[in-house]
Amino acid sequence: MDIAAIVEERGRVSGDLVLVDDFLNHRVDPVIIDEIGRQIAEHFADLDPDLIVTAEASGIPPAMATARYMPVPVVYAKKYHSIGDRDTLVREVLSPTKGVEYRIEIARRALESGGRALIIDDFLAGGRTAQSLGQIVEESGGVVAGYAFVIEKQFAGGRDLLESHGWDVWSVVEIAGIENGKPVIARPRES
Protein backbone atom coordinates (compact mmCIF):
# COMPACT_ATOMS: atom_id res chain seq x y z
CA MET A 1 0.00 0.00 0.00
CA ASP A 2 1.36 3.41 -1.01
CA ILE A 3 0.88 5.66 2.00
CA ALA A 4 2.39 8.63 0.14
CA ALA A 5 -0.28 8.35 -2.56
CA ILE A 6 -2.98 8.30 0.10
CA VAL A 7 -1.56 11.41 1.77
CA GLU A 8 -1.33 13.12 -1.61
CA GLU A 9 -4.88 12.23 -2.58
CA ARG A 10 -6.70 12.56 0.71
CA GLY A 11 -4.63 15.14 2.62
CA ARG A 12 -6.41 18.48 2.81
CA VAL A 13 -4.35 21.65 3.00
CA SER A 14 -5.33 24.50 5.31
CA GLY A 15 -2.74 27.29 5.36
CA ASP A 16 0.54 25.47 5.95
CA LEU A 17 -1.19 22.54 7.64
CA VAL A 18 -1.79 19.21 5.97
CA LEU A 19 -4.98 17.78 7.45
CA VAL A 20 -5.16 14.00 7.47
CA ASP A 21 -8.05 13.65 9.88
CA ASP A 22 -10.09 11.64 7.39
CA PHE A 23 -7.82 8.62 7.81
CA LEU A 24 -5.05 9.24 10.35
CA ASN A 25 -5.67 11.54 13.29
CA HIS A 26 -9.36 11.98 13.96
CA ARG A 27 -10.93 9.17 12.00
CA VAL A 28 -8.39 6.37 11.84
CA ASP A 29 -8.63 3.91 8.95
CA PRO A 30 -7.83 0.42 10.26
CA VAL A 31 -6.13 -0.80 7.08
CA ILE A 32 -4.03 2.32 6.55
CA ILE A 33 -2.86 2.53 10.17
CA ASP A 34 -1.98 -1.15 10.19
CA GLU A 35 0.12 -0.72 7.07
CA ILE A 36 1.87 2.31 8.62
CA GLY A 37 2.69 0.23 11.69
CA ARG A 38 3.95 -2.61 9.51
CA GLN A 39 6.23 -0.30 7.50
CA ILE A 40 7.70 1.33 10.62
CA ALA A 41 8.34 -2.06 12.21
CA GLU A 42 9.89 -3.32 8.99
CA HIS A 43 12.18 -0.32 8.63
CA PHE A 44 13.35 -0.67 12.22
CA ALA A 45 13.41 -4.48 12.22
CA ASP A 46 17.03 -4.54 13.43
CA LEU A 47 16.50 -1.88 16.08
CA ASP A 48 15.11 -4.22 18.74
CA PRO A 49 13.60 -1.49 20.96
CA ASP A 50 12.34 -2.18 24.48
CA LEU A 51 9.45 0.24 24.20
CA ILE A 52 7.75 2.79 21.99
CA VAL A 53 7.32 6.34 23.27
CA THR A 54 4.83 8.80 21.84
CA ALA A 55 2.67 11.76 22.91
CA GLU A 56 -1.08 11.91 23.24
CA ALA A 57 -3.30 11.91 21.34
CA SER A 58 -2.48 11.66 17.64
CA GLY A 59 0.75 9.76 18.21
CA ILE A 60 -1.09 6.88 19.84
CA PRO A 61 -2.61 5.22 16.76
CA PRO A 62 0.66 4.86 14.80
CA ALA A 63 2.46 3.86 18.01
CA MET A 64 -0.14 1.18 18.78
CA ALA A 65 -0.08 -0.06 15.19
CA THR A 66 3.70 -0.39 15.27
CA ALA A 67 3.71 -2.03 18.71
CA ARG A 68 1.49 -4.75 17.35
CA TYR A 69 4.31 -5.78 15.00
CA MET A 70 7.22 -5.44 17.42
CA PRO A 71 5.58 -6.13 20.03
CA VAL A 72 6.64 -3.81 22.85
CA PRO A 73 4.83 -1.55 25.34
CA VAL A 74 3.70 1.92 24.26
CA VAL A 75 4.24 4.80 26.67
CA TYR A 76 2.38 7.96 25.75
CA ALA A 77 3.29 11.29 27.28
CA LYS A 78 0.45 13.23 28.83
CA LYS A 79 -0.07 16.76 27.64
CA TYR A 80 -3.13 18.15 29.31
CA HIS A 81 -3.43 16.81 32.82
CA SER A 82 -0.78 16.30 35.41
CA ILE A 83 -0.33 12.61 36.04
CA GLY A 84 -0.48 12.84 39.82
CA ASP A 85 2.60 10.71 40.24
CA ARG A 86 5.21 12.59 42.18
CA ASP A 87 8.11 11.36 40.12
CA THR A 88 7.56 12.61 36.60
CA LEU A 89 9.77 13.92 33.83
CA VAL A 90 8.48 17.11 32.23
CA ARG A 91 9.30 19.41 29.34
CA GLU A 92 7.62 22.61 28.25
CA VAL A 93 7.13 22.61 24.48
CA LEU A 94 6.27 25.51 22.23
CA SER A 95 4.13 24.29 19.36
CA PRO A 96 4.42 26.63 16.36
CA THR A 97 1.58 24.72 14.68
CA LYS A 98 -0.87 25.42 17.46
CA GLY A 99 0.74 28.62 18.73
CA VAL A 100 0.68 27.51 22.34
CA GLU A 101 3.10 26.22 24.92
CA TYR A 102 2.22 22.96 26.57
CA ARG A 103 3.74 20.47 28.96
CA ILE A 104 4.57 16.90 28.13
CA GLU A 105 4.95 14.64 31.10
CA ILE A 106 5.91 11.00 31.60
CA ALA A 107 6.02 9.15 34.91
CA ARG A 108 9.51 7.86 35.61
CA ARG A 109 8.03 4.46 36.48
CA ALA A 110 6.64 4.17 32.93
CA LEU A 111 10.13 4.27 31.43
CA GLU A 112 13.00 1.84 31.83
CA SER A 113 16.45 2.86 32.87
CA GLY A 114 18.68 1.65 30.06
CA GLY A 115 15.69 0.83 27.89
CA ARG A 116 15.91 1.49 24.16
CA ALA A 117 13.02 3.66 23.00
CA LEU A 118 11.65 4.02 19.49
CA ILE A 119 9.88 7.39 19.45
CA ILE A 120 6.87 7.65 17.14
CA ASP A 121 4.55 10.51 16.21
CA ASP A 122 2.13 11.31 13.42
CA PHE A 123 3.90 14.46 12.17
CA LEU A 124 7.45 15.76 12.15
CA ALA A 125 7.40 19.51 11.64
CA GLY A 126 9.65 21.68 13.83
CA GLY A 127 10.50 18.67 15.97
CA ARG A 128 10.08 20.30 19.38
CA THR A 129 7.75 17.65 20.79
CA ALA A 130 9.93 14.87 19.41
CA GLN A 131 13.07 16.46 20.82
CA SER A 132 11.42 16.78 24.24
CA LEU A 133 10.41 13.13 24.19
CA GLY A 134 14.00 12.16 23.39
CA GLN A 135 15.31 14.34 26.21
CA ILE A 136 12.85 12.76 28.65
CA VAL A 137 13.92 9.27 27.55
CA GLU A 138 17.57 10.15 28.12
CA GLU A 139 16.82 11.84 31.45
CA SER A 140 15.16 8.60 32.59
CA GLY A 141 18.38 6.74 31.87
CA GLY A 142 17.07 5.29 28.62
CA VAL A 143 18.42 5.42 25.10
CA VAL A 144 16.82 6.95 22.00
CA ALA A 145 17.00 4.09 19.53
CA GLY A 146 15.34 6.03 16.70
CA TYR A 147 12.46 8.16 15.51
CA ALA A 148 9.62 7.23 13.18
CA PHE A 149 7.03 9.63 11.84
CA VAL A 150 4.11 9.05 9.55
CA ILE A 151 4.44 12.38 7.75
CA GLU A 152 7.49 14.64 7.72
CA LYS A 153 7.40 18.22 6.51
CA GLN A 154 10.88 18.57 5.09
CA PHE A 155 10.63 22.35 5.06
CA ALA A 156 10.00 22.69 8.80
CA GLY A 157 13.45 21.81 10.11
CA GLY A 158 12.57 19.00 12.51
CA ARG A 159 14.93 16.43 11.01
CA ASP A 160 17.96 18.71 11.41
CA LEU A 161 17.03 19.38 15.02
CA LEU A 162 16.77 15.69 15.88
CA GLU A 163 19.83 14.66 13.90
CA SER A 164 21.85 17.35 15.70
CA HIS A 165 21.38 15.18 18.81
CA GLY A 166 22.76 12.17 16.90
CA TRP A 167 19.30 10.57 16.69
CA ASP A 168 18.21 8.49 13.69
CA VAL A 169 15.06 9.68 11.89
CA TRP A 170 12.82 7.88 9.43
CA SER A 171 9.43 8.90 8.04
CA VAL A 172 6.89 6.88 6.11
CA VAL A 173 6.05 9.88 3.91
CA GLU A 174 7.99 13.09 3.38
CA ILE A 175 6.35 16.23 2.07
CA ALA A 176 8.61 18.60 0.13
CA GLY A 177 6.17 21.47 0.11
CA ILE A 178 2.65 22.60 -0.59
CA GLU A 179 1.64 23.69 -4.08
CA ASN A 180 -1.78 24.62 -5.42
CA GLY A 181 -3.41 23.54 -2.19
CA LYS A 182 -1.95 20.01 -2.35
CA PRO A 183 0.93 18.42 -0.48
CA VAL A 184 3.91 17.68 -2.74
CA ILE A 185 5.34 14.28 -1.93
CA ALA A 186 9.15 14.09 -1.82
CA ARG A 187 10.99 11.36 -3.66
CA PRO A 188 11.97 8.47 -1.39
CA ARG A 189 15.44 8.74 0.14
CA GLU A 190 18.15 6.31 -0.88
CA SER A 191 18.34 3.73 1.86
Place this chain on the structure above:
Amino acid sequence: MDIAAIVEERGRVSGDLVLVDDFLNHRVDPVIIDEIGRQIAEHFADLDPDLIVTAEASGIPPAMATARYMPVPVVYAKKYHSIGDRDTLVREVLSPTKGVEYRIEIARRALESGGRALIIDDFLAGGRTAQSLGQIVEESGGVVAGYAFVIEKQFAGGRDLLESHGWDVWSVVEIAGIENGKPVIARPRES
Protein backbone atom coordinates in the same frame (compact mmCIF):
# COMPACT_ATOMS: atom_id res chain seq x y z
CA MET B 1 -6.07 -14.04 30.14
CA ASP B 2 -7.92 -12.79 33.21
CA ILE B 3 -8.06 -9.00 32.88
CA ALA B 4 -9.92 -8.70 36.20
CA ALA B 5 -7.06 -10.40 38.01
CA ILE B 6 -4.59 -8.01 36.38
CA VAL B 7 -6.65 -4.98 37.43
CA GLU B 8 -6.90 -6.39 40.95
CA GLU B 9 -3.18 -7.07 41.22
CA ARG B 10 -1.73 -4.11 39.38
CA GLY B 11 -4.35 -1.38 39.84
CA ARG B 12 -3.18 1.26 42.30
CA VAL B 13 -5.76 3.13 44.35
CA SER B 14 -5.46 6.86 44.95
CA GLY B 15 -8.49 8.29 46.78
CA ASP B 16 -11.45 6.95 44.81
CA LEU B 17 -9.37 6.58 41.65
CA VAL B 18 -8.08 3.27 40.36
CA LEU B 19 -4.82 3.96 38.56
CA VAL B 20 -3.99 1.54 35.79
CA ASP B 21 -1.28 3.57 34.12
CA ASP B 22 1.26 0.78 34.47
CA PHE B 23 -0.46 -1.28 31.79
CA LEU B 24 -3.50 0.51 30.34
CA ASN B 25 -3.51 4.28 30.10
CA HIS B 26 -0.01 5.70 30.25
CA ARG B 27 2.17 2.70 29.63
CA VAL B 28 0.16 0.30 27.47
CA ASP B 29 1.04 -3.39 27.64
CA PRO B 30 0.77 -4.85 24.13
CA VAL B 31 -0.44 -8.29 25.24
CA ILE B 32 -3.02 -7.00 27.74
CA ILE B 33 -4.47 -4.39 25.37
CA ASP B 34 -4.70 -6.94 22.57
CA GLU B 35 -6.61 -9.32 24.82
CA ILE B 36 -8.96 -6.50 25.88
CA GLY B 37 -9.66 -5.74 22.23
CA ARG B 38 -10.23 -9.41 21.50
CA GLN B 39 -12.71 -9.78 24.37
CA ILE B 40 -14.67 -6.67 23.37
CA ALA B 41 -14.84 -7.81 19.75
CA GLU B 42 -15.89 -11.29 20.87
CA HIS B 43 -18.63 -9.97 23.15
CA PHE B 44 -20.01 -7.77 20.39
CA ALA B 45 -19.40 -10.27 17.58
CA ASP B 46 -23.02 -10.03 16.43
CA LEU B 47 -23.18 -6.26 16.66
CA ASP B 48 -21.62 -5.59 13.24
CA PRO B 49 -20.78 -1.93 13.88
CA ASP B 50 -19.68 0.43 11.11
CA LEU B 51 -17.25 2.31 13.30
CA ILE B 52 -15.85 2.65 16.79
CA VAL B 53 -16.14 6.00 18.56
CA THR B 54 -14.00 6.99 21.54
CA ALA B 55 -12.48 10.09 23.14
CA GLU B 56 -8.84 11.07 23.33
CA ALA B 57 -6.51 10.05 24.78
CA SER B 58 -7.00 7.03 27.02
CA GLY B 59 -9.89 5.65 24.99
CA ILE B 60 -7.71 5.28 21.91
CA PRO B 61 -5.69 2.18 22.89
CA PRO B 62 -8.69 -0.06 23.69
CA ALA B 63 -10.52 1.33 20.66
CA MET B 64 -7.57 0.59 18.36
CA ALA B 65 -7.13 -2.87 19.86
CA THR B 66 -10.81 -3.68 19.28
CA ALA B 67 -10.79 -2.22 15.77
CA ARG B 68 -8.04 -4.63 14.84
CA TYR B 69 -10.46 -7.52 15.45
CA MET B 70 -13.56 -6.01 13.85
CA PRO B 71 -12.04 -4.27 11.71
CA VAL B 72 -13.68 -0.85 11.44
CA PRO B 73 -12.49 2.76 11.56
CA VAL B 74 -11.89 4.45 14.92
CA VAL B 75 -13.12 8.01 15.39
CA TYR B 76 -11.75 9.73 18.45
CA ALA B 77 -13.35 12.87 19.81
CA LYS B 78 -11.00 15.78 20.40
CA LYS B 79 -11.02 17.32 23.85
CA TYR B 80 -8.38 19.99 23.97
CA HIS B 81 -8.13 21.72 20.64
CA SER B 82 -10.84 22.84 18.32
CA ILE B 83 -10.70 20.81 15.15
CA GLY B 84 -10.86 23.75 12.79
CA ASP B 85 -13.56 22.15 10.70
CA ARG B 86 -16.59 24.35 10.58
CA ASP B 87 -19.08 21.53 10.83
CA THR B 88 -18.49 19.86 14.17
CA LEU B 89 -20.68 18.31 16.84
CA VAL B 90 -19.84 19.44 20.35
CA ARG B 91 -20.82 18.68 23.94
CA GLU B 92 -19.64 20.26 27.16
CA VAL B 93 -18.87 17.58 29.73
CA LEU B 94 -18.36 17.96 33.45
CA SER B 95 -15.82 15.42 34.63
CA PRO B 96 -16.27 14.68 38.35
CA THR B 97 -13.02 12.71 38.27
CA LYS B 98 -10.95 15.62 37.13
CA GLY B 99 -13.19 18.37 38.51
CA VAL B 100 -13.22 20.32 35.27
CA GLU B 101 -15.58 20.96 32.40
CA TYR B 102 -14.28 20.19 28.96
CA ARG B 103 -15.51 20.06 25.40
CA ILE B 104 -15.65 16.97 23.28
CA GLU B 105 -15.84 17.60 19.58
CA ILE B 106 -16.19 15.42 16.49
CA ALA B 107 -16.24 16.62 12.88
CA ARG B 108 -19.49 15.68 11.20
CA ARG B 109 -17.53 14.34 8.23
CA ALA B 110 -15.83 11.80 10.53
CA LEU B 111 -19.17 10.15 11.34
CA GLU B 112 -21.58 8.35 9.07
CA SER B 113 -25.24 9.19 8.85
CA GLY B 114 -27.02 5.95 9.68
CA GLY B 115 -23.76 4.33 10.76
CA ARG B 116 -23.80 1.99 13.75
CA ALA B 117 -21.25 3.05 16.36
CA LEU B 118 -19.70 0.94 19.07
CA ILE B 119 -18.54 3.43 21.72
CA ILE B 120 -15.45 2.42 23.69
CA ASP B 121 -13.60 3.99 26.59
CA ASP B 122 -11.13 2.89 29.25
CA PHE B 123 -13.32 3.74 32.27
CA LEU B 124 -17.04 3.95 32.96
CA ALA B 125 -17.60 6.05 36.08
CA GLY B 126 -20.35 8.68 36.03
CA GLY B 127 -20.87 8.15 32.31
CA ARG B 128 -20.97 11.81 31.24
CA THR B 129 -18.33 11.51 28.53
CA ALA B 130 -19.88 8.29 27.25
CA GLN B 131 -23.36 9.84 27.22
CA SER B 132 -22.06 12.83 25.29
CA LEU B 133 -20.41 10.58 22.70
CA GLY B 134 -23.71 8.76 22.26
CA GLN B 135 -25.60 12.01 21.85
CA ILE B 136 -23.09 13.20 19.25
CA VAL B 137 -23.46 9.93 17.34
CA GLU B 138 -27.23 10.29 17.32
CA GLU B 139 -27.05 13.97 16.38
CA SER B 140 -24.95 12.97 13.36
CA GLY B 141 -27.73 10.67 12.22
CA GLY B 142 -25.95 7.56 13.44
CA VAL B 143 -27.01 4.82 15.81
CA VAL B 144 -25.47 3.81 19.14
CA ALA B 145 -24.96 0.09 18.69
CA GLY B 146 -23.47 -0.43 22.16
CA TYR B 147 -20.91 0.57 24.73
CA ALA B 148 -17.78 -1.26 25.83
CA PHE B 149 -15.54 -0.22 28.70
CA VAL B 150 -12.40 -1.79 30.03
CA ILE B 151 -13.16 -0.97 33.68
CA GLU B 152 -16.54 -0.05 35.12
CA LYS B 153 -16.96 1.42 38.58
CA GLN B 154 -20.34 0.00 39.54
CA PHE B 155 -20.77 2.51 42.35
CA ALA B 156 -20.48 5.60 40.13
CA GLY B 157 -23.83 5.37 38.33
CA GLY B 158 -22.66 5.46 34.73
CA ARG B 159 -24.41 2.26 33.67
CA ASP B 160 -27.81 3.54 34.84
CA LEU B 161 -27.30 6.79 32.99
CA LEU B 162 -26.46 5.05 29.69
CA GLU B 163 -29.15 2.39 30.04
CA SER B 164 -31.74 5.13 30.65
CA HIS B 165 -31.13 6.07 27.00
CA GLY B 166 -31.81 2.48 25.96
CA TRP B 167 -28.15 1.86 25.22
CA ASP B 168 -26.47 -1.53 25.76
CA VAL B 169 -23.45 -1.51 28.09
CA TRP B 170 -20.74 -4.14 28.59
CA SER B 171 -17.49 -3.90 30.54
CA VAL B 172 -14.50 -6.22 30.54
CA VAL B 173 -14.02 -5.72 34.29
CA GLU B 174 -16.44 -4.35 36.87
CA ILE B 175 -15.27 -2.97 40.18
CA ALA B 176 -17.74 -3.22 43.06
CA GLY B 177 -15.85 -0.94 45.37
CA ILE B 178 -12.53 -0.10 46.92
CA GLU B 179 -11.45 -1.77 50.15
CA ASN B 180 -8.17 -1.54 52.00
CA GLY B 181 -6.63 0.39 49.16
CA LYS B 182 -7.42 -2.28 46.58
CA PRO B 183 -10.12 -2.47 43.91
CA VAL B 184 -12.75 -5.12 44.67
CA ILE B 185 -13.62 -7.01 41.51
CA ALA B 186 -17.34 -7.71 41.01
CA ARG B 187 -18.54 -11.17 40.09
CA PRO B 188 -19.18 -11.54 36.35
CA ARG B 189 -22.75 -10.84 35.24
CA GLU B 190 -24.91 -13.65 33.91
CA SER B 191 -24.86 -13.33 30.15
